Amino acid sequence: MNYRELLARFLPSQDDYKAEIFAIAGWLVWNRRNAIHFNRAVRPVDSICREAGSFLQEFLQARENEQSSSRPQVTQKWRPPAPNIYKINFDAVVFRASNLAGLGVIAPNLTYSFV
Template structure:
């Protein structure tokens, strides 16, 4: 409040609610006569004897040490709402009734907790993926990718095997992150096709995880897809 007076934002340090005491943080959210009715509805919030005027650190520490976490959370939300209410009053804007503060704090806490409820973990039988070598005299090219959002990039990997399952070529590279997942998958396929051409291999079976991309390639109708220009490159 002293800083506000120095900056001529306000002209007095008197509490704008009770108009009888100098206002500091503890007074605004705890000891003001106007907000006592808010805390009196909480039987466990009777800490007034241990709180000294102006000592907000002592006030908040007292609640952070309670054994039930929800009590500290309700205190923090309620104190924030009261401080926000105080700012609204200074700006001469409409305020909510003090009697609604606790219910609003409870609703805010519940809205936060609801998404935190852990979903039950269902045991799943692990699926074993085994590479099947291609029919003679073909080769098989497996392609895949990984998205790295932190660096806005995609890692592309291609492995080419012969009829015995032996690796005859491998590629790993990074490209800028495209706009959609579908575009990522079709770019993986295009790079796999380019790679087998670069190493001089023909009669190749391509295998990837994206059913959508495989169907698009089989249809041969690139104009149906937003990434049709990439499909054209592959075909």
Template sequence: MCWGKIKHFMQKACTNALLTKENLKKRKIIDEDMCHQCSTQPKSSLHALWDCASIRQVWVADFHWINRHLASNGTFENLLDLVLEKPHMLELFAVITWFLWSRGNKVRLKQDVLPLNRVVFEAKRYLSLHKLVRMTKLQLSRSAGMKWRLPNRIGYKTNFDGAMFHDTGEAGLGIVIQNHEGEVIAALSEKIPQPSLVTLLELLAARQGNFVDDILAKRARFCSSLTVSMESVPLDISTFVSADKHIS
């Protein structure tokens, strides 16, 4: 995760310290400060991240409540003040602007870029994973004495867990099978329609999960179909396998 970089980026944007074409012209590094995307206005921080016609579609779904006329006549810091009218939207706003800035740099360098219609989805995915890591670290710190136990030498241990995604009406399943040395034999992550309350209660009653299956279940939000890994887990989950091992 690059959360520290995003905070640093936001500080630079608010203090007008980003290397926009407008600032580069003020420093006499370049002669032209017009936005190369719309060719109508100088490329300031506000223009590059919010006001350019080429990126306005990114903000429509989640930030339509912001007065665009008011925002366009101020600075990026003024825009941030408007966002803070709904504080819970600040993190998403920060991640989207960071994605847009990174995308703009790649466009300038003629590199492959994320399509604009995917920016918000990927920003939300990034934010969800960041929150998941934060929660998992908190769980690990609170449960330092509650480690996963190895099965006996002739057996395997299967752990499973579920996660509810109320915003999409779906749920995630995570299953991990490990041998007596804690090695992963198989791992599964699947997204399914949200189960009924009775089914959910039955799953909770039978639950014997560990952190790995919990993360696999939550990771299913970003799966388009069943994902199965044999003798391994996805790379971003491997750290938690080690954290769950406990050799008695």
């Protein structure tokens, strides 16, 4: 069986766990191949399946902890500012070569530009 056939057998699997283990094991094989290529320390081939399972369990546990510890989302709603209160957005630029500067200001219903 070549890699394409192997991949075709695992990815459409109804069992997500098998597909995830296969993807992680594929990454570990690729990572091992690169370690050999670049003369780095190499993990034994017979540890790949065990490591893939450990990585997946660690990921699932972290995801479970994250979901259980997340705070309820606060719903925010936009409100216009109170009367006589303005939100102002601005940006500025300095042109050192020409010794000039520019400033742009945007306020509700008003736009100013200074150079």
